[in-house]
Amino acid sequence: MSPAQAIATAEKPRDGKFEVLRERGQREVFCGLTGIVWLHRKMQDAFFLVVGSRTCAHLLQSAAGVMIFAEPRFATAIIEERDLAGMADCHAELDRVVDRLLARRPEIRTLFLVGSCPSEVIKLDLGNAAQRIGARHMRNETGEGVRILAYSGSGIETTFTEGEDACLTALVPEMPVAAVDASQSLLLVGALPDIVEDQFLRLFAELGITNVGVLPSRRAGMLPAIGPNTRYLLAQPFLGETARALEDRGAVRIDAPFPFGAEGTAAWLSAAAAAFRIDEMHVNRVIAPGRERAKRALERYIPALKGKRITFLPDSQLEIPLARFLATELGMIPVEVGTPYLHRAHLAADLARLPENTRISEGQDVERQLDRVRADRPDLTVCGLGLANPLEAEGLATKWSIELVFSPVHGFDQAGDLAELFARPLRRRDVMRI
Numbered sequence: 374m375s376p377a378q379a380i381a382t383a384e385k386p387r388d389g390k391f392e393v394l395r396e397r398g399q400r401e402v403f404c405g406l407t408g409i410v411w412l413h414r415k416m417q418d419a420f421f422l423v424v425g426s427r428t429c430a431h432l433l434q435s436a437a438g439v440m441i442f443a444e445p446r447f448a449t450a451i452i453e454e455r456d457l458a459g460m461a462d463c464h465a466e467l468d469r470v471v472d473r474l475l476a477r478r479p480e481i482r483t484l485f486l487v488g489s490c491p492s493e494v495i496k497l498d499l500g501n502a503a504q505r506i507g508a509r510h511m512r513n514e515t516g517e518g519v520r521i522l523a524y525s526g527s528g529i530e531t532t533f534t535e536g537e538d539a540c541l542t543a544l545v546p547e548m549p550v551a552a553v554d555a556s557q558s559l560l561l562v563g564a565l566p567d568i569v570e571d572q573f574l575r576l577f578a579e580l581g582i583t584n585v586g587v588l589p590s591r592r593a594g595m596l597p598a599i600g601p602n603t604r605y606l607l608a609q610p611f612l613g614e615t616a617r618a619l620e621d622r623g624a625v626r627i628d629a630p631f632p633f634g635a636e637g638t639a640a641w642l643s644a645a646a647a648a649f650r651i652d653e654m655h656v657n658r659v660i661a662p663g664r665e666r667a668k669r670a671l672e673r674y675i676p677a678l679k680g681k682r683i684t685f686l687p688d689s690q691l692e693i694p695l696a697r698f699l700a701t702e703l704g705m706i707p708v709e710v711g712t713p714y715l716h717r718a719h720l721a722a723d724l725a726r727l728p729e730n731t732r733i734s735e736g737q738d739v740e741r742q743l744d745r746v747r748a749d750r751p752d753l754t755v756c757g758l759g760l761a762n763p764l765e766a767e768g769l770a771t772k773w774s775i776e777l778v779f780s781p782v783h784g785f786d787q788a789g790d791l792a793e794l795f796a797r798p799l800r801r802r803d804v805m806r807i
């Protein structure tokens with residue numbers, strides 16, 4: 374959290390639709406280490422070694438839980454306070470910790486050294502350390518050995534979901550080069566639960582898109598090739614740096630809204646199909662059953678959610694696509710939609726579908742934002758854990774934004790579950806009032 378003095382500026386609407394309120398004050402968001410919770414489940418032969426403090430270890434253990442029966446695939450190497458003269462020892466100690474870990478866990482194929490906030494860690498050059506240690510554990514042509522990479526999950530540099538962005542950015546240079554004459558391929562970008570990823574891969578296959586890679590891949594040896602014939606489709610809206618790195622390698626982004634709900638998912642799949650010049654009638658035939666299933670699942674939530682006013686405080690960067698889903702598919706009224714960062718290009722399709730009078734804010738000045746929530750008194754406020762209890766105490770219903778990141782919410786078959794996440798706190802509030 375930064376106690377920086379608040380600066381709020383309103384951007385004049387460039388497209389005549391929205392004014393964006395820009396705030397640069399104190400913020401209440403988890404740091405990027407949180408991403409390890411879902412990334413270590415996704416990448417089945419990766420290990421995340423946080424180089425950090427006891428606070429980092431506590432955060433990870435409380436967010437990810439302590440696994441009693443399985444060997445965990447994350448840990449914290451705690452760097453205690455040292456002066457600069459002690460930094461050489463720090464490097465030697467890190468080398469020893471990594472060597473011991475890799476000797477004990479031969480199944481690890483990718484090791485991430487994850488940086489954090491403490492000043493001792495900032496002084497360590499983890500990128501160099503990864504190269505130095507990686508040279509000793511080099512992968513050979515058959516893929517044996519360990520890939521060692523570094524990224525930062527520090528709360529000074531990253532918010533909640535930016536940890537995944539930093540992790541995937543570190544993976545991009547490791548992707549093999551696609552052959553110049555390779556046929557056009559699709560790259561699905563963003564960590565999704567396996568069950569959701571499998572649903573999408575089945576739909577791409579039915580559409581006729583067969584050359585599909587996924588970033589992050591489940592196993593190190595499955596990292597897809599990339600080149601100018603790669604078209605990439607973002608599954609998550611918080612991957613700005615990853616997108617830039619992919620474009621540096623020649624890949625081209627497919628512009629689409631994010632795949633939430635019946636219409637968001639249909640538009641996302643249709644955009645991919647259009648990039649592969651697939652016949653529109655065939656596309657409609659393939660997506661119709663899922664779209665109908667999703668619509669039917671959503672119908673039962675419309676009576677509870679239609680006309681309800683909702684505010685999102687900036688947290689996960691999922692806020693704008695989720696507000697689009699709630700407004701266009703369930704009839705909710707977004708009052709204020711806050712996001713830590715507003716990537717206008719990646720969010721253009723969702724922004725264009727938001728109701729005209731939606732207040733968009735970027736960044737945070739938490740006290741001012743809470744004042745606006747109190748003045749607006751929305752039916753539901755989506756916010757981080759730390760703000761939920763105080764708002765509930767003031768009689769405002771809340772939803773923890775972290776649940777939206779940890780639950781399977783993308784795609785046709787999760788549309789009903791996604792609506793349920795917003796309906797439940799409203800039901801709870803009604804029950805408490807009786």
Ligand code: SF4
Pocket residue numbers: 404405406425426428429430432488489490491526527528529
């Ligand atoms: S990285 Fe920084 S903000 Fe995150 S847990 Fe560690 S000390 Fe706290």
